[in-house]
Amino acid sequence: MRIQPLHIFIVIKGWLQKTPSLGILLFIALLSVGCGSTSSVEADLNKIQFLTKTVEEAHYEIISNWAFPLMTQGLNSLANSGLFMPGSNANSIDLMGNTNHLTVKGDSVSVSLPYFGERRMGGGYGNSDNGISFNGIPDTYSIEWDKKKNRYVVKMEVKQKTETLQFIITVFPSLKADINVNSTHRTSIRYSGNMRAISEE
CATH class of the missing domain: 1.20.5 (Single alpha-helices involved in coiled-coils or other helix-helix interfaces)
Incomplete structure (x- = not known):
């Protein structure tokens, strides 16, 4: 009924x-x-x-907690040798205790990120002296609000003497942030962490 x-x-x-x-x-x-x-x-x-105010005023810092390198035979060999911290593996590396940052202050950008991956021209694997570093004004810098996915996408390109780096930064209202780095000389890598606003001083 x-x-x-x-x-x-x-x-x-x-x-x-x-x-x-x-x-x-x-x-x-x-x-x-x-x-x-x-x-x-x-x-x-x-x-x-x-988030809008922080990104558009260009005064922020991203600290990464995890690195996600592209899986390669070299990284697999390192993982099999037991050289990664507990909880880490060849494609997911805990950055606890590993100082890093991507800082934007107006036109200037400062980057210091550990690199785990494979160089196409020279270099080695996960060497702390062989990280991703930059201090200065990037060659290109753009921001875009992705309305469908509720997030900001920041893109910048840095041309150094022997390498060109492309950064794609994705930030959500929760201030969770992903940094994708593509290089002309290395395999790509992604970082995951958190953004915070910094003073303009």
Whole structure:
């Protein structure tokens, strides 16, 4: 037997007439849900506004917690030798205790990231003296808001004496950030971490 909406309404009305307190509790519950939704939307908007201000004013720093190199035979050999920290493997490396940053201050960019991968021309694997480093003004720098995915995408290119580096930085309202680095001389690598705003001084 199919229950009609009118029957449901009559039953609920009967409950409310017998127990008025139930109606009050129901009203408070509905109000709480509505307020919770509004608060959540406001919080999300605040996060987006803060992210927009931070990225567009170009004063921020990203500290990476993990590195995700492209899987190569060389990295596999290192992993099999037990040279990575516990919890790390050939394509997922914990950067705990490994100082790093990507800092943007106006037109200037400072990058210091450990590199794990394979060089196409010279060099070795995961050498701390062979990281990704840059200090200066990048050759290109652009920012774009991805409305569909609710995130900012920052792109920049750095041309050094023997290498060209392309950075694609993706930042979310939660301030979680990914850094993808492509090089003319090395295999690609991705970093994952968090962004924070820094002062303009």
